[in-house]
Amino acid sequence: MLVVFVGLIFVVIGLIHFYLWKRLVKDPLPGKRARRIGAVVFVGLAVLAPATLIGVRSGALPWLAWPGYLWIAVMFYLLVTLAVLEIPRLALTLAWRSRRRPEMEAATVSTAPSAGQGESVLTAEKPPTGGDGDKPLTGEKPGRGETPGSNDKPGIDRRLVLARGAAIFAGLTAVGVTGYGVRTALGGPRVDRIQVPLAKLPRAMDGTRLAVVSDIHLGPLTGMNHARRIVDVINSVQADIVCVVGDLVDGSVAELGRFAAPLADIQSRQGAYFVTGNHEYYSGFQEWVDEVARLDVRPLRNERLEIGGLDLAGVNDLGGAESGDPPNFVQALGDRDQSRPVVLMAHQPIAARDAAPFGVDLQVSGHTHGGQMAPFNLLVKLEQPVVSGLGKVDGVPVYVTNGAGFWGPPVRVGAPPQVSVIELRSPG
Incomplete structure (x- = not known):
């Protein structure tokens, strides 16, 4: 029974750190290198948490007390803050999708080829190319006359801004609350x-x-x-x-x-x-x-x-x-x-x-x-x-x-x- 309980604790800690990695690294940092570095860091932190609980209590690893317990506190408040932020995140995502859907439908109708327009079919199937003739211009921003719905890039940018804002807010909140809590705990009792x-x-x-x-x-x-x-x-x-x-x-x-x-x-x-x-x-x-x-x-x-x-x-x-x-x-x-x-x-x-x-x-x-x-x-x-x-x-x-x-x-x-x-x- 004890083995099952300990195993469950390890699974829960692992899932928490995976969630934190996704919200703090994967979502706001699109670069593969940054994600890999973040993954290594969060794997280390996922090991640190149970190692602290076991090592400090047994007396085998007393030096883990300060870094390990401080990370557990920060982890807790990161989890709480990000969980609360999931509500506005979901609301904004649904709002953006509802606004983009009619625009995308209108864009689809306007570009659909009529019978006998083989040239239009060819144009729809082949993406526009750059000056060298082989690279699609996927990085271009829509012109003044284009609607946001004609290109998926603006929606992705909004999600990226939201992810980065949530990560920064959660990080500052967790560190600030933990710092306040340390000061309170180490002060004299009231x-x-x-x-x-x-x-x-x-x-x-x-x-x-x-x-x-x-x-x-x-x-x-x-x-x-x-x-x-x-x-x-x-x-x-x-x-x-x-x-x-x-x-x-x-x-x-x-x-x-x-x-x-x-x-x-x-x-x-x-x-x-x-x-x-x-x-x-x-x-x-x-x-x-x-x-x-x-x-x-x-x-x-x-x-x-x-x-x-x-x-x-x-x-x-x-x-x-x-x-x-x-x-x-x-x-x-x-x-x-x-x-x-x-x-x-x-x-x-x-x-x-x-x-x-x-x-x-x-x-x-x-x-x-x-x-x-x-x-x-x-x-x-x-x-x-x-x-x-x-x-x-x-x-x-x-x-x-x-x-x-x-x-x-x-x-x-x-x-x-x-x-x-x-x-x-x-x-x-």
Whole structure:
């Protein structure tokens, strides 16, 4: 099954690059030499994309990270832009054809030979020649008295202009959007503030602030300053509780342990807590659970603890089941005092469907990156019930933070990195 999936990915990547070559090279560049050079370039780029996804994740080809991921982002926005441009391209092409058809029909009628006009038949069958008598004058432009329909060249010129204009527009758009996205992704996370009422919250805990951060994704493109910027933002909000809801890393402790060191400087009144995300299970989850605990961020491993009049629970990520470390909602939420409010930390928003029977008052999650690269957020909606912000899943309020890092391309468009501050409010 895995082989079939990987094969399908290669086919899709190949088809995308063929389409890009056609629209960016074949259509706007009629010369055979230019097309051949472009074909070689796009074959190389078609190899670069999967090589980056496989080589960087496995650690075998870390040097591919920057060029490979940047090309994947540019490729994505080239594809989106050119796909949108297909609509006006088709409309213009149909309009031109509808205008040329009556002209061509009129030209055919006017040049059709009548009976006995053998000379006209000979003239129609033999193209006019140049001065040397053997080269047709196919490059001549129609005279002032001729209609565009009497020669097919003007239609071809219009299509060429359209193809070149679309290629230039798509290229500038893709590079510009990617550049903006890189700047956004590599900048400091923004603070998103929201108030959430909890019916059972004691008045003494009214105004309790949770700092929620997810998807930091320490990896080959981040470095130590990435975690330092995030920790500085967390500390600036003076939270009561800090919730790190998974996907902290993309690599082993040996590779990235030094990048995670700033987490030890997180400040909060009631502590910092951590649950695993799916990427921890690609990176040696047990050693990261131990490392996070060493940095004084407490892992919640299908467990619950009391913080004043509030219960804080955490479950392992749904992806942990494949690694023998599944979530256990009964262990984390069962047999609790139902008169107390409970906030559940779970990496994926969809986990709320399993948490709903336990009367969870609020779930905080990440995983979606807010879509990371619009309009990809529309596809994320097909997998997760909430992509960004506050929503409800089977009656459970679920807040999803955009995440503070990035996965794959160092690009964020329409979903800036976040540290979210949730202020819990008691009734009355």
